[in-house]
Amino acid sequence: MLLLLSKVSFFLLSISILTLFSLGLFTSLMSNHYWISGIKAIIILLALYEIYNEWLKFFVPKWATLKAAKFTRQHAITWGALFIASIVTYLLNHTFGLGAVIASSVIGLFGAVFFKKYAVAIYCGSFVGMTGSLNFVGYEGIALSSFLAASLFVVSDDVYKGFGGKLGAIAFIGVFTASLALGPFQISIKEISIVTDYWIMFYFIVGAMATFLLNALTKWGVVFSSAFIGLIGALVIPVLHETTGVILSVALFTGTFIGMSSIDKFKSKRYVITAGFLGAITYAYTHSFFVGVGGKLGAIAFGSGIATAGLYNLYHKLRR
Secondary structure, three states: OHHHHHHHHHHHHHHHHHHHHHHHHHHHHHOOOHHHHHHHHHHHHHHHHHHHHHHHHHHHHHHHHHHHOOOOHHHHHHHHHHHHHHHHHHHHHHHOOOOHHHHHHHHHHHHHHHOHHHHHHHHHHHHHOOOOHHHOOOOHHHHHHHHHHHHHHHHOOOOOOOOOOHHHHHHHHHHHHHHHHHOHHHHHOOOOOOOOOOHHHHHHHHHHHHHHHHHHHOOOHHHHHHHHHHHHHHHHHHHHOOOOHHHHHHHHHHHHHHOOOOOOOOOOHHHHHHHHHHHHHHHHHOOOOOOOOOOHHHHHHHHHHHHHHHHHHHHHHHHO
16 A cells, blocks of 8 residues: 555656646746746756656665555654644744744754654645645645645655655645645736846755755754754845845745755755756746745755756766
8 A cells, every 4th residue: 555655656746846847848938038948848858867767766676665564653643743733834824924934944943953753744744834825715724735745745755765855845735735625726826927036046056055064064954954044044134135035035945955955866066056056947937836835945946856866867877
């Protein structure tokens, strides 16, 4: 059973990033930005290449283990931690007015300090709680999103291991599915627009590099590193950029998810910078899609990391 559900999770995670990349390509074509469209087409091909590699090299060898695996008490606790974190983040975000980035960062830091064993699940749940209040009518929406995301998290443990942003992609799938089930999906799509502020690329790369280095140089872990950098950015950047500070702090926070990637996937700082560049382009051209859907930022980082791994893996293969 776990093997089948893991295959389903692999399919869902792959589709989520390809959907975002395709929407970015569509936006660039509609805007007559043809050179960007060429880059985006290449990104999609690189992502497909790495998805194929991930399936053959990392997921398929685990089939025997997954086939024999069973759901345990540990799975149930992990599921509960994610579910509760989603609800609490949503409350902090909307009822207490902290805002999405600060609420998620606070919950991430709380999990990293006090519940290290479940910090990853708690951080994933916080991304569900980042969902905008207009995406659901009442708390049944966030409850359903949390239920779906927690279930997907449990069955996808061995899928795409080591890629930063996977937690956000899980949250994105949960929230998006709940939106479809409850009917307000049309609220998540606005008139197509492009974010052209070049500071976005700068903060994407800064967030990615800062998180990657903080995790490498300390023993605080990826969750603490990402949440800490995200919180600092949310407090400082709006002061530095009065009119665009919020959107730039979001860009930095998204970059931190890229920096959560493991050294097995990102073998040098060059990988991180490349993924930050690809992530910034994707973010700029998908800004008007899935507005307010929690986890979208992580899904962008996740896809950018996969495309980057595809780029360098293909490069090294061709060299050999």
